[in-house]
Amino acid sequence: VGERLVVIGGDAAGMSAASQARRLRPDLEIVALERGTRTSYSACGIPYLVGGAVHDVESLVARSPRDFRDRFRIDVRLRHEAVAIDLDRRSVEVRDHGHDRTLSVGFDQLMIGTGARPFRPPIPGIDLPTVHGVQTLEDGERLLEAARRARCERVVVVGGGYIGLEMAEAFVERGAEVTLVEGDRQVMRTLDEDMADLVAGAVRKHGIDLRLGVPVTGFEPGTVHTAGGDVAADLVVLGLGVLPNGELAAEAGLATGSRGAIVVNRRQQTAAEGVWAAGDCAESFHLVSQRHLHIALGTVANKQGRVAGVNIGGGYATFPGVVGTAATKVCATEVARTGLTEREAAIDGFRFVTARIDSTTRAGYFPGAGPITVKLVAERETGRLLGGQLVGQEGAAKRVDVLATALSARMTVHDLVDLDLSYAPPFAPVWDPVLVAARKAAAAVDADRR
């Protein structure tokens, strides 16, 4: 008998690892256990499915179980839920929901890609059927179905992070009356307050009833109770972030860290020989803060999964870490961030200066030029770039990639000032907004030194 790789979780991390391992090891037997009914889908596409920009659930599936079977010889077992891992016996106990039975699957190597789940704080009524999380395509389909029902006119979104804002917009697109309730004083805690205010403005302008500093106290059918009064709701969407599904690993004796995410080394290996983890269930190393933390993003899951797969396949790959990049589009406003915000830099003990500038996404005279605000955080004395935030119209968000690259290369804001960034009137002003911000940040570092 040959060697067997068992993969728990048929989404980004698990299936990236599986297909990468297959490329390197044609001989490997690969079994993938997926408790749902789909593989490798874009959960990030759910808001656009609900909003109507994407018409077909299946278009969010990058690769189907059949693709994996036919092209990669991966034995994908749907509705198979791993319920326990036995590291000594090297086997996984699996609940086969299709046949209502439990079986044991032995492994030589094990890849854990169990993902994350929407955070549901212990608020009365949070488990009502009208209170929806957004994580799997099944969630997306349930939401879509609920949204299509005639009575779904009043939608309350709880939480003003990426998913909350995207879902709020989606329901506006559907013609619903949308209230977004956020316990914090700002939307997007991943931005500094001054930048988040720009997003809040855009959200309100789009017709969303945004209520900040209003914690939710309970749910009842038809009503959301908040510290600021009751809000009528045919449907509630939770956007309170996610928690890593690290319990299965923890119960097997594997170490978990930040928020319960699985601890891995740079090769995505757990402390157990031949046991790997990646994606939303695992920790990531942040190159700027130098902390291990939990980041649930499809792009990170794919990268970590690939690294795990190379190593499982006998190759050598390491995941260098993240710099905390994230982006979204809220109504017509693009939002992106990378590195550390002011708040995060302070927590990490950095001393820093900041610079914020307003510019335009294209040459000012070019049709379609829109406003963009760029904020940079730079370390005092050294001028090292610590982070950046951008809010603006079309073309704003992707500019964060220059900053993400600069963070990886540990560049200073002085290094950024004269970067040879592209310019043409449809794309940028002659001084790209990122460079204008860098110039101001460099001047702030210099002034601070004196």
Added chain:
Amino acid sequence: VGERLVVIGGDAAGMSAASQARRLRPDLEIVALERGTRTSYSACGIPYLVGGAVHDVESLVARSPRDFRDRFRIDVRLRHEAVAIDLDRRSVEVRDHGHDRTLSVGFDQLMIGTGARPFRPPIPGIDLPTVHGVQTLEDGERLLEAARRARCERVVVVGGGYIGLEMAEAFVERGAEVTLVEGDRQVMRTLDEDMADLVAGAVRKHGIDLRLGVPVTGFEPGTVHTAGGDVAADLVVLGLGVLPNGELAAEAGLATGSRGAIVVNRRQQTAAEGVWAAGDCAESFHLVSQRHLHIALGTVANKQGRVAGVNIGGGYATFPGVVGTAATKVCATEVARTGLTEREAAIDGFRFVTARIDSTTRAGYFPGAGPITVKLVAERETGRLLGGQLVGQEGAAKRVDVLATALSARMTVHDLVDLDLSYAPPFAPVWDPVLVAARKAAAAVDADRR
């Protein structure tokens, strides 16, 4: 009497230097000599003026002479053409076209920002009034006027570089019948042939009659003679590149180098004390090829001008050099390049591998997702990124900035593979095309090592 700075040339480099010097030296007397009638304009906007996307010539002027006078106390003298520099006497001989007189203006410091002019090879008839170069706003106005005349139905553009392609598109927008004649076998010699072919396809699809490998042999009123036969032309536009206006400096005894561009050090200083040069008339240092060469781009001119101005003002600034970034939009197709192409890398003696990939600008399922092709050139053995080229739909070009940043930081393609670039369905697939290309390039480097 105080110290006087004389600036020759009232556009990007000259006026950036002047206003930067003013910030640092409130006491300095600043005189700017401009032979035309405008200051600080966007020559890059001319195609959009002619095409109709930009309606007003004046909107291309970033700062008028009045702005400089009132806000920066810079004495801008229009229609004043510097005709000689005397470095011993430290004076400039100036032809005042407005009053038809010649005067001498003494300087303590001199900033040369004389720009560039369209290249006019010695082809019979090239100086006909129907044969237009595109450089100054006056050129733009003349073109616009010619285009508005009833008889301007057949336009021939000579040269398939940035300006040639942009002008060809502009005249298509105006409803003209446009033929683009290029002596080389490809458009855009700044791209490798395989990438240029993608651009050629887009150009032809847009209805432009593109004739490659057809040198122009002469011009007559109403006709362009080419090696491939005559083409009827009410109007001819030259897009054969530009030459630096380095003669004035050369005649004064200053060194000129590549194509006659003025030699400067990293502070934008010429060999003469207190004499500076920047922008289209000066050389630039290319960080990858490590050559001094002539690059005529508004963005470089502004940066070099700023550096010169800081130094003139008594500060210390250096221009780090360029990496050869350029971008344009041709019809709906975005084109960008940075670093070295295959051809350039070979000339510079690099041994390299290349990788080319096709992907989409957004998540494949997201509305508006379009094709994008990315090509990378990486050094053999070391894997150092040497250059990149991108051709694709909306969102393609600005991705070159990641590569430009990586070139400045001397990153390898392996460093790029797991960069934490932003992802959201409206902006990118989960693996950004740049990362997909990096992965393929890294694999090519690895395979080559074995």
